[in-house]
Amino acid sequence: MSTLSAAPPALRATNLTVSYNDVRALDGVGVSVETGSICGLVGVNGSGKSTLFKALMGLLVPAAGTVELYGRTSREARQRGLVAYVPQAEDVDWDFPVSVADVVGMGRYGLMGPSRRASAVDRAAVDAALERVGLAGLRRRQIGELSGGQRKRAFVARSIAQDAKLLLLDEPFAGVDRSSEATLTVLLKELRDEGRSVLMSTHDLAGVSQLCDSAVLLHNRVLARGRPSDVLTPSNLALAFGGALEIREP
Amino acid sequence: MDLLNWLTEPLQYGFLTRALIVTVAAAVVSAVLSCWLILMGWSLMGDAVSHAVLPGVALAYIVGIPFSIGAFVFGAGAVALIGVVRSTTKLKPDTVIGVVFTALFAAGLAIVSSTPSQIDLLHILFGNVLGVTDGELWQVLILGAVTLAVVLFKRRDLTLLAFDRTHAHVIGLNTKFLSALLLGLLALSVVVGLQAVGIILVVAMLITPGATAFLLTRSFDRMLVLAVGITVAASLAGIYASYYLDISTGAAVVLAQSLVFTVVYLVARPNGVLWQRLRVRRSRRRSPSAHVGDAPAGAVS
Numbered sequence: 001m002s003t004l005s006a007a008p009p010a011l012r013a014t015n016l017t018v019s020y021n022d023v024r025a026l027d028g029v030g031v032s033v034e035t036g037s038i039c040g041l042v043g044v045n046g047s048g049k050s051t052l053f054k055a056l057m058g059l060l061v062p063a064a065g066t067v068e069l070y071g072r073t074s075r076e077a078r079q080r081g082l083v084a085y086v087p088q089a090e091d092v093d094w095d096f097p098v099s100v101a102d103v104v105g106m107g108r109y110g111l112m113g114p115s116r117r118a119s120a121v122d123r124a125a126v127d128a129a130l131e132r133v134g135l136a137g138l139r140r141r142q143i144g145e146l147s148g149g150q151r152k153r154a155f156v157a158r159s160i161a162q163d164a165k166l167l168l169l170d171e172p173f174a175g176v177d178r179s180s181e182a183t184l185t186v187l188l189k190e191l192r193d194e195g196r197s198v199l200m201s202t203h204d205l206a207g208v209s210q211l212c213d214s215a216v217l218l219h220n221r222v223l224a225r226g227r228p229s230d231v232l233t234p235s236n237l238a239l240a241f242g243g244a245l246e247i248r249e250p
Numbered sequence: 251m252d253l254l255n256w257l258t259e260p261l262q263y264g265f266l267t268r269a270l271i272v273t274v275a276a277a278v279v280s281a282v283l284s285c286w287l288i289l290m291g292w293s294l295m296g297d298a299v300s301h302a303v304l305p306g307v308a309l310a311y312i313v314g315i316p317f318s319i320g321a322f323v324f325g326a327g328a329v330a331l332i333g334v335v336r337s338t339t340k341l342k343p344d345t346v347i348g349v350v351f352t353a354l355f356a357a358g359l360a361i362v363s364s365t366p367s368q369i370d371l372l373h374i375l376f377g378n379v380l381g382v383t384d385g386e387l388w389q390v391l392i393l394g395a396v397t398l399a400v401v402l403f404k405r406r407d408l409t410l411l412a413f414d415r416t417h418a419h420v421i422g423l424n425t426k427f428l429s430a431l432l433l434g435l436l437a438l439s440v441v442v443g444l445q446a447v448g449i450i451l452v453v454a455m456l457i458t459p460g461a462t463a464f465l466l467t468r469s470f471d472r473m474l475v476l477a478v479g480i481t482v483a484a485s486l487a488g489i490y491a492s493y494y495l496d497i498s499t500g501a502a503v504v505l506a507q508s509l510v511f512t513v514v515y516l517v518a519r520p521n522g523v524l525w526q527r528l529r530v531r532r533s534r535r536r537s538p539s540a541h542v543g544d545a546p547a548g549a550v551s
């Protein structure tokens with residue numbers, strides 16, 4: 001028991017500060033995600049959710065603050081294939097000539113030789129990941145020929161093929177209908193129950209309380225964090241969303 | 251056999267055989283590269299690099315070293331310069347590219363014009379594939395083979411870079427190195443291609459085959475094969491057209507590629523413009539609004 005509690009969390013960021021020129025996108029942000037849990041990152045457009053992901057992945061260098069993933073630096077964690085990222089839909093070129101299976105196969109590249117030639121093990125991992133997210137029948141489709149929910153599942157399958165321990169998902173429920181959302185929710189819970197950890201940004205407040213073990217309310221700085229029911233209180237939400245918000249009932 | 255005669259007649263001339271080899275080799279290398287360049291959104295970069303090599307070619311002639319060394323140094327230098335200016339200002343990429351390559355091109359023209367007797371500017375600008383020497387032929391073949399080998403070995407990483415740079419970074423690949431590699435390969439293929447069609451038109455060989463193939467398929471591997479097939483056919487057609495119609499070889503090759511692009515643009519299924527028109531017509535004829543005449547459904551009220 002004591003060894004378990006001594007293990008570092010999946011993600012611990014402290015005092016992260018990021019500015020774009022004169023816009024301060026993150027101001028002293030601290031976030032942590034326990035191993036085997038799902039953390040929801042809630043905030044309005046422009047509150048710094050994507051920026052936080054970029055800082056966690058080492059895509060931009062914060063002016064201050066630290067990032068630790070499973071007790072390692074972000075760079076070490078990346079090189080060990082511990083981290084996977086599911087991009088916001090707007091950031092993907094959906095006309096790119098790759099198939100669903102190609103995309104999932106890219107999850108294996110960190111484990112392959114320099115020419116990224118797939119071995120039998122790699123192919124089996126891709127098949128298993130596709131099977132798991134229910135896209136085995138669509139594996140030959142070009143990636144843009146999927147629905148919004150299927151696209152998300154394809155990218156989650158890529159993280160599964162990679163066998164990543166920490167999944168970073170930027171707006172996984174945007175542009176996804178109710179039934180796909182339910183499928184994705186079940187999938188993420190399964191991944192958590194396997195001991196993987198998830199940080200996902202979302203606008204869907206109802207989804208947060210259903211799915212997440214913890215939540216962070218972001219507005220360029222952390223307004224509240226903790227259990228979803230403690231974080232998503234009307235007064236906190238008014239702070240974060242400036243009152244102009246309708247809570248979607250489940 | 252008349253056709254056989256027609257095909258073999260030009261090959262009696264050594265210079266035409268060499269031209270054929272150089273053109274096809276350069277076209278294949280460029281076509282392969284073009285598949286990644288158009289997906290990266292780097293077509294303009296090809297234009298920039300090809301213009302920027304002019305001072306390098308001119309200086310190489312003056313100093314008496316192989317032209318490819320001068321061209322490569324300046325091509326890679328231009329890429330580096332563009333990278334530096336881009337990362338230290340807020341200018342848009344196309345602006346930076348425009349400033350850098352016109353400056354280098356002008357420098358090249360100045361060098362050429364100050365030493366008029368030594369260098370044939372027209373040959374550099376528009377290619378001189380009919381006058382290729384054995385030495386130049388070997389430069390093209392060796393550089394082409396190296397470029398092809400590297401690009402095919404690293405093709406999956408390059409595709410990942412073009413598709414999802416963030417994922418490449420997150421799984422620990424060195425995306426800066428991969429970008430630099432692709433730019434270096436671009437510079438090499440410009441060096442190879444300018445021998446065939448010259449500085450001005452080499453960019454066509456670096457864009458059109460990939461663009462044509464992109465219209466035909468949604469699989470990257472098939473795109474590569476199609477781009478190469480299209481470019482080989484167009485190069486052969488161009489060389490023969492240039493021989494029998496007595497037109498500039500570089501121009502004939504690029505025109506042949508453009509012709510293929512045009513045909514594909516119009517008729518390729520399912521995205522060809524003609525098919526789309528036809529489908530719109532058919533669905534209109536089938537839809538009930540056809541009874542009201544030709545007016546679109548919304549215009550009835």
Ligand SMILES: Nc1ncnc2c1ncn2[C@@H]1O[C@H](COP(=O)(O)OP(=O)(O)OP(=O)(O)O)[C@@H](O)[C@H]1O
Pocket residue numbers: 020021023024025043044045046047048049050051052
């Ligand atoms: N590349 C950039 N250059 C300058 N400012 C930026 C850049 N990217 C983001 N910003 C600014 O930083 C702030 C945070 O942006 P960010 O994209 O992280 O928000 P977000 O929470 O992900 O928003 P959304 O819900 O719209 O995705 C915003 O004010 C935005 O305008």
Ligand SMILES: [Mg+2]
Pocket residue numbers: 049050051088170
């Ligand atoms: Mg965002």
